[in-house]
Amino acid sequence: MAIYFQNLTLEVDPTVYEPQEDSFLLAQHVNPRRKDSVLDMGTGSGIQALISAQKAFCVVAADVNPDAIKCARKNAAKNKIMNIEFRTTNLFQKIPEKFDLILFNAPYLPAEEYDKAGLAWSGGKEGTDVIEKFLNQTPAHLKRNGRIMLVASNHGNIKRIRAAAKANKLTARITAKKKLFMEELLLFSLRHATI
Known part of the structure; x- marks a missing residue:
């Protein structure tokens, strides 16, 4: 299926x-x-990596799903975008470096049972399992003046996301919202808290 x-x-x-x-x-x-x-953590089709690579110096596209990495790589070639490195990894397992910008359209929906495809959307019982693990690991991979853009949903436990950010010395604010039929999407912007 083609998406434009x-x-x-x-x-x-x-x-x-x-x-x-x-x-x-x-x-x-x-x-x-x-x-x-x-x-671009959880790159999926590579949409965020491709958009970023049109402006940024370098981009790493990462996903736990090897099929997603293959798909994103094909999309980069199809769109003639070359400054992306692709890695199959569970969060930061194969990502040692630090970044100026980290993007994550995280699995954020509350669900405990799911199949392989559910890796892309299931965030565990409260919709925050993957997000909390990500926030626990992210500070070590974020440059001093770096920023994080993270997608979540009002169906998830927003208090837990804010608490995880605070516990990891990150400031978190909601910079955009999108109201859908039965859900509101939230875009968080996070940075290292100033000392």
């Missing part, structure tokens, strides 16, 4: 998360600087 967004054409395999409203909310706000190093 801005100047990109994306093909999405059935085992890969198809860009939807949450993807587009994040994509509309991604604006890396020319010198930035960017990490």
